[in-house]
Amino acid sequence: MTGTPQGQPLVSMRNIVKTFGDNVVLDGVDLDVYPGEVVVLIGPSGAGKSTLLRCINGLERISSGTIEVDGQQLSYQESAINRIRSRIGMVFQSFNLFPHMTVAQNIMMAQRDVLGRSANEARQRAEDLLGRVGLGEKADAYPDSLSGGQQQRVAIARALAMDPAVMLFDEPTSALDPELVGEVLHVMRELADAGMTMVVVTHEMRFARRAADRVVLMADKQIVEEGTPEQVLDNPTSERGQAFLRQLSEE
Amino acid sequence: MTFFDYFVEYAPLFIEASWVTLRLTAVALVIAMVLGGVIAWMVMSRFGPLRWLGTAYIGLIRGTPLIAQIFVLYFGISEIVKMPAFWAGALALAAHNSAYIAEIFRSGFQAVPKGLVEASRSLGMGRRKTLRRVQAPLALRTTLPVLGNQYIIAVKDSSLVSFIGMTELFQTSRNLQAQNYEPLQMYLMVSIYYLAIVLVLTFVVNRLEHSLSKHRRPVDTPSGGSDRGSLVESGKSEGAE
Ligand SMILES: Nc1ncnc2c1ncn2[C@@H]1O[C@H](COP(=O)(O)OP(=O)(O)OP(=O)(O)O)[C@@H](O)[C@H]1O
Numbered sequence: 001m002t003g004t005p006q007g008q009p010l011v012s013m014r015n016i017v018k019t020f021g022d023n024v025v026l027d028g029v030d031l032d033v034y035p036g037e038v039v040v041l042i043g044p045s046g047a048g049k050s051t052l053l054r055c056i057n058g059l060e061r062i063s064s065g066t067i068e069v070d071g072q073q074l075s076y077q078e079s080a081i082n083r084i085r086s087r088i089g090m091v092f093q094s095f096n097l098f099p100h101m102t103v104a105q106n107i108m109m110a111q112r113d114v115l116g117r118s119a120n121e122a123r124q125r126a127e128d129l130l131g132r133v134g135l136g137e138k139a140d141a142y143p144d145s146l147s148g149g150q151q152q153r154v155a156i157a158r159a160l161a162m163d164p165a166v167m168l169f170d171e172p173t174s175a176l177d178p179e180l181v182g183e184v185l186h187v188m189r190e191l192a193d194a195g196m197t198m199v200v201v202t203h204e205m206r207f208a209r210r211a212a213d214r215v216v217l218m219a220d221k222q223i224v225e226e227g228t229p230e231q232v233l234d235n236p237t238s239e240r241g242q243a244f245l246r247q248l249s250e251e
Numbered sequence: 252m253t254f255f256d257y258f259v260e261y262a263p264l265f266i267e268a269s270w271v272t273l274r275l276t277a278v279a280l281v282i283a284m285v286l287g288g289v290i291a292w293m294v295m296s297r298f299g300p301l302r303w304l305g306t307a308y309i310g311l312i313r314g315t316p317l318i319a320q321i322f323v324l325y326f327g328i329s330e331i332v333k334m335p336a337f338w339a340g341a342l343a344l345a346a347h348n349s350a351y352i353a354e355i356f357r358s359g360f361q362a363v364p365k366g367l368v369e370a371s372r373s374l375g376m377g378r379r380k381t382l383r384r385v386q387a388p389l390a391l392r393t394t395l396p397v398l399g400n401q402y403i404i405a406v407k408d409s410s411l412v413s414f415i416g417m418t419e420l421f422q423t424s425r426n427l428q429a430q431n432y433e434p435l436q437m438y439l440m441v442s443i444y445y446l447a448i449v450l451v452l453t454f455v456v457n458r459l460e461h462s463l464s465k466h467r468r469p470v471d472t473p474s475g476g477s478d479r480g481s482l483v484e485s486g487k488s489e490g491a492e
């Protein structure tokens with residue numbers, strides 16, 4: 001997606017404050033994500049990127065501010081949060097596949113238990129998605145027998161099976177051996193090209209340049225810079241942004 | 252009479268008594284599993300008073316000898332209602348084991364990686380569904396060997412119920428040695444029976460453990476198109492809604 005975003009934002013965060021005890025982690029963050037948009041979140045360690053992402057689907061409770069997802073105000077009441085979460089796909093750094101289930105069962109569980117799909121329907125969807133992430137032959141394998149890159153692709157398929165309105169990725173390639181990073185990024189790029197709304201925390205600057213509609217740079221509890229990849233990565237205006245990118249290029 | 256002669260002669264008695272011991276232990280463990288589940292749930296509760304109550308119960312049980320628990324329960328209950336020794340013994344054993352089983356359940360649940368619970372919750376699975384589909388099955392896997400061990404202890408501990416007059420396995424050997432004045436032989440003999448029971452139990456638990464940890468092996472694929480090789484790499488994917 002390029003150009004100006006249209007319509008209502010899919011995710012709308014206003015003046016988010018998040019504290020852990022006395023520790024302020026997010027200090028007045030505003031973020032809108034529009035349908036079809038790919039937002040890449042970057043920033044130094046401890047800036048609050050993961051926390052921000054986890055606030056979107058309520059894995060962390062905000063201390064103040066408001067979050068709307070898909071037109072719904074986020075509430076932490078059990079059935080309301082479950083409904084919202086089923087609309088938000090989340091992919092973790094550590095894959096988090098259920099080790100006691102086969103790949104297909106991993107992808108089928110919530111389809112059946114949350115969306116009420118039949119076993120056949122859920123299985124069909126699982127196989128379609130596995131084909132799409134290039135793992136069509138792994139449906140009946142257990143996660144332990146897969147490489148990290150394969151596990152992460154299964155995790156992406158698992159999230160997609162819920163037909164989410166938006167996908168969140170928290171450093172999806174950080175736990176992978178370098179040679180396995182590409183296969184996961186490839187799947188993510190295809191997803192972006194297909195029009196999926198995505199918020200991605202990553203240190204992969206090449207992915208940010210090629211897939212992001214907007215790059216958001218967080219530092220020190222706040223968003224310090226945002227714009228197109230070129231604007232943020234090539235011509236950062238803030239001091240914190242310049243410092244972060246300088247440090248990045250030195251690595 | 253030699254040991255062997257005694258063994259043959261008393262075999263029917265001991266086998267009969269073995270069944271009593273097994274029934275006693277089985278009834279006690281069934282109750283202990285349910286009670287232990289409740290206590291574990293209390294201990295992990297976010298509600299303070301429940302947590303304290305559960306913790307206090309575990310502390311009390313672990314801090315006192317089983318034989319005292321058996322006597323207290325037996326004499327305490329018989330103040331109120333006349334209860335057969337079998338049930339008094341079973342209840343005492345259940346109360347005792349429930350504390351240990353609660354601890355086993357608790358550590359099993361806490362060993363489930365937090366990320367897996369978060370993954371399940373992120374899919375929209377509620378607290379209870381996550382418990383049933385993710386936490387409980389995974390906790391069971393880590394718990395099973397320890398649980399099996401507890402069962403074995405329970406079988407042996409059930410011998411203490413003989414002190415409230417239950418004619419189970421151990422009481423049988425006590426009765427016999429009082430008749431034939433062969434304590435060494437009788438207690439050796441009863442030990443063989445306990446050992447046999449424990450060996451069988453160990454075997455069963457190992458089998459169960461094995462069948463529960465069949466990672467890397469495909470199992471029941473739910474009905475419907477089990478065409479394993481849907482290798483169609485659909486280059487372009489359909490979009491989001
Ligand atoms: N559960 C928690 N309890 C207490 N403090 C936390 C918790 N989670 C995060 N924090 C703190 O919040 C701050 C932001 O953490 P967060 O994980 O969001 O940063 P991040 O930008 O994702 O960093 P990284 O690049 O290292 O993943 C850190 O100082 C961290 O110590």
Ligand SMILES: [Mg+2]
Nearest residue numbers: 049050051171
């Ligand atoms: Mg992080």
